[in-house]
Structure formats: structure tokens, C-alpha cells
Amino acid sequence: MIRSLIDEVEEQTFDIIKNKPVATRGYRSTYLQEVAKNVKEKVTEFESERKFALKREFTVELLLYVFDRAGTWLSESHEKFKKKNDALIYLKSKKDQYYNIFRSFCKGNSSAVVLGELICGKLKVSTVEAVCKKTVIDLAGEMRCSFPAFNGNRLNLEKHVLKSLAEKEDFSGFITYIHQPRKHVERFIKEEVEKYIFTSHKDKARDILKKNVEDMKQHVSQALFTATAKVKTQRGNTDMWLEELSSSLKDELTFDAVCSQNLRDINSFDFLKEEIEKSLEPIMEEMISLSLDMMKKVRLKPDQILIDQLCKCCWVKCPFCAAVCTNTMENHSPDDHSVPFHRPSGINGWHYRGTVELDVVFCTTNVASDAHFFPHHDSEASIPFKQYRTGGPEFKNWRITPDESKLTYWKWFVCRFQKQLEQHYELKFEGYGKIPSEWQRLSKKQAIKSLDEMYNL
Numbered sequence: 001m002i003r004s005l006i007d008e009v010e011e012q013t014f015d016i017i018k019n020k021p022v023a024t025r026g027y028r029s030t031y032l033q034e035v036a037k038n039v040k041e042k043v044t045e046f047e048s049e050r051k052f053a054l055k056r057e058f059t060v061e062l063l064l065y066v067f068d069r070a071g072t073w074l075s076e077s078h079e080k081f082k083k084k085n086d087a088l089i090y091l092k093s094k095k096d097q098y099y100n101i102f103r104s105f106c107k108g109n110s111s112a113v114v115l116g117e118l119i120c121g122k123l124k125v126s127t128v129e130a131v132c133k134k135t136v137i138d139l140a141g142e143m144r145c146s147f148p149a150f151n152g153n154r155l156n157l158e159k160h161v162l163k164s165l166a167e168k169e170d171f172s173g174f175i176t177y178i179h180q181p182r183k184h185v186e187r188f189i190k191e192e193v194e195k196y197i198f199t200s201h202k203d204k205a206r207d208i209l210k211k212n213v214e215d216m217k218q219h220v221s222q223a224l225f226t227a228t229a230k231v232k233t234q235r236g237n238t239d240m241w242l243e244e245l246s247s248s249l250k251d252e253l254t255f256d257a258v259c260s261q262n263l264r265d266i267n268s269f270d271f272l273k274e275e276i277e278k279s280l281e282p283i284m285e286e287m288i289s290l291s292l293d294m295m296k297k298v299r300l301k302p303d304q305i306l307i308d309q310l311c312k313c314c315w316v317k318c319p320f321c322a323a324v325c326t327n328t329m330e331n332h333s334p335d336d337h338s339v340p341f342h343r344p345s346g347i348n349g350w351h352y353r354g355t356v357e358l359d360v361v362f363c364t365t366n367v368a369s370d371a372h373f374f375p376h377h378d379s380e381a382s383i384p385f386k387q388y389r390t391g392g393p394e395f396k397n398w399r400i401t402p403d404e405s406k407l408t409y410w411k412w413f414v415c416r417f418q419k420q421l422e423q424h425y426e427l428k429f430e431g432y433g434k435i436p437s438e439w440q441r442l443s444k445k446q447a448i449k450s451l452d453e454m455y456n457l
Contacts, residue, residue: 001394002054004060004317005046007180009039013066014073022077026085030072031069036179039063049393050380083158089389097121111267115238119245123253123276124283127216130253132298139205139295139303143196150306151191152455154338155315159451161188162409167449174413178347181324182315186307193303198292204294213287216252217280223248224276228269238266280372313456319394320363322348337398340410341455344414346433350426357433358416358425368402407454411439412447 013035020031023268042323043059083089144150149160156439161184165173172448177184177394197205230236266272270451295302314327321344325337345366346358359366366373374392389396415437422428429435 001046002049003179005042006065007182008061009248010066010183012422013040013043013070013101017070017073017188022074023080025072026081026440027078032070035066035070035267036063039066043197051376112268112272113275115266116272116279119276120283122281123220126253127220127283128287128290128294129298131209131212131216132291132294133300134216135209136295136298136302137204137299137305138208138212139193139197140302140309142204142208143193143302144309147192147196149192150310154310154328156455157185157310158324158326159454161185162451163448164188166409166413166444169416169444171417174417175424178322181317181322182311186311189306189310191301195301201338209290209292210288213284213290217284219252220249220280221277222285224273228273231269241266241269243274315396318398318400318401319391320343320345320348320350320388321367336397338399338401341410342400343410344426345409346427346429347410347421348416351425351427351428353433355380357425357431358427358429360420360429360433360435362406362410363400364403365398365406367400406452408442409447411436412442412444415442416438416444 016035016038017031022031039062040059043054043062047053083093097118100121148155156157161177163178173184176187223245226248227241230244231241234240271433313330314332315323316325316335318325318337318339320434321342323339323342326339327335327337342362344360346360346361348361351357352359356372366385367388369385373385373388373391374382375395383391384403388400389398414429418429418435427433
């Protein structure tokens, strides 16, 4: 329960921090004050529903932990704000630009050539950024449509996560999935995206990148043509040409304003257009050969897009077996939490009080029985499983259907990792918790095949 509290607080902290305009308005101490207030409220709420209290040191450590986790994001965002708004940093960033203008004039270049060089310098940075961002979005969209794990609903994603765990026979991964499901699912998404882009579908990713470079090239060319045509038709000047170019480009890429002072003597905008197009040609060729590793340097990443799309849902776990509610809405009150298949409660560490015997019974079977349970380790009175909703706040909003549905997958899991589970919980599958002999005959192939039942409901 405490582990779940930490995970929930960590996720809420990131949601709070990422919604703050740090990159545009800078860091404010009130942001962390808001986080601290939220953490304290969550701890107080947690304590009010339990018969035990958490030490003050716990809250302090939890605050330091979430601050540390948010620190990197805040630092990076504030650094972007500083680069845009700090006068000294801004002045230093313009040093090379004005030196190049000075050098170009010393060479005897016309104002059109100088302005063309200036514009190309700005376009090179912004087009690379825009192409990479568009490629990231397209790759996420491509995977959402065609990649089996991501092209269905939440239940489909869970099926592929469980298949992956079984194929790898990774006990450590299973434990993370059982106790910190969201953390494991996010890691699964990141790993699959990495493999898709840089290994299994590398050529597809490169094709998307090339297409976006070509599209950007066409867009810039059209913007240059539009600006030149308007100035010629209306007998405009350099300021009008720059304004029109900026307006035409703004939907696709960032184009910082260019100061046209000392460059207003341009009288051939066709020549200016040709100079820019000529200078852009090698830049576009260079972009086509960009490494896919550039995707890693873009702030917006395909795995994060997919995480935002696929993980914005309910993550409440069954209080008995830790199966995750499959409702696709994060807050779906007053609807109850539910899952199509539960697990043996021993997987979550449930055992018979006063013994070391893990519970091997599926909780769907338990709630149909006449047996009793203690809601918490320090509960004085037991509760009939049939009245499990009276066990406390973590029980009351769950709809656990009393039936005999037992997914083969979890039977295989208990048998395959019996020793590891016993070592992890320091308990045993013996006595009341003895594993049925017929479970021992189940194969990994049968376990993985049974997962299709989850998706074909």
C-alpha cells in the first residue's frame, strides 16, 4: 500500500510540474510549494484510511524524492527560458551571427546575399527541429496504427506486456509489473519503441524522415515564392518580404524575426529567393542523411507520446491479487473498478494469518466462498469474502465477480516461479496454499495462448 502511495504521488508530481509554463515563463518557487502541499495532503489522506501512522521522516524523504525526480525536467525547462530571455545569453548567442554579417559585407556581398545567408542560418536550425518533431509524431502515429501492442485498447496492451514477460521469463520484471504496473508498462513501451525505430523498422523510420525533409523543402520553397510574389505585386520592401515569409512559415516551423535594418536596399527579390534556395539545397541534403539518433535529442519523443496516449487510464489494483483495473478512463467514478481476469492472491503476498502459507486461490473463487479474510495485517476482526466491499476504502469500489474463471497464464506463472515467489515474500506454497498438481503440467506455450482469451472477450 505504501509502495502504491509513493508511485501515485510520483505520477501526480510529474503531472503538476509538466503543466507549468517553465520553458516560457521560468521557474517559480510556488511550483514546488504546490507539489509539497499535494504530497502532504496525499499522505494525510492515506493515514486517515489506515490504523497506522507514517513518521514525519517518511514525508520528508518522499518530498525530497519527488523533488529530485522533477529536478531534471525543471532545470532543462528553465534553461530554455533563460536562453530566450536572459539579455547576456541572448547577446552572446548573436555574436557569431553579426560577425558573419560583418564578414560578408567586407567580402563585398550585396544586401541580398547577406540577408540570404542570415535567413538560411535561421532556417537550418528550425527546419532540423521541425523535421525531427514531425518525424517523432509520425512514428508514434505509425506505431499506434500498425504495431500490434499499441493498436488496440488497454486490454490488448496488457496482453502483449504479459506475453513479453512470459517469453523472457523475467521474474524481476514480473514483480515490478505486479507491484508497480504503470512503471513496467512505460518501460515496455520505451523498449518496444526503441526496437521499432532503431532495429526492426529502421528503414521505415528513415523513409518517414526523408518524406518530412522533402515536405519541409516544398513548404519553404512555397513560402519564398509567396513572399516574393506579394512584394513584386504590391511593390513592397524588405520588411514586407520578411513579414510575409515569417507568416507563411509559422504553422510548420519556428522562424525568429530577422532585423532588416541596413538591409533595406534590396531591389531584386527574385535574386534573394534564388540565393536562399541555392544555399538551402546542401542543408536539405544534409538533413536527408541525418542519423535517426537525432530523434533522441528532440524534447518530444515517440515513446512519451504513446505513454501519454496509452497510460492515461485507471491504474488502481485489486486489493487481493493486484490485477489492474482495465477502465480506459483515469477517474471513472461512480463506476466500479474491474478486470476480466483475476489472479491467485498469493502473487500479491496474501497468506493465511498465523502461517507462512501463501494463498493459491483466485480471488474470484474466494468471493464466492464462505471463507473470511482480514483486510489489513493488524485487523482484529475478519470479514466474509462475500462482504469484501466492507473491508475498507480499497475494497469498496471493486466489482469482483464470484466465478471459477482461472486464467492458465497465472497458474503457469505460480508454478514456474514458485521458488522465487517464496523467497520474495519469505512465505511458502504449502498446506492450504499447496499448488494443485494439474497446474504443474501447464506449459509456457499454453500460458501465452491463454492470454488471447483476454483480448477476445
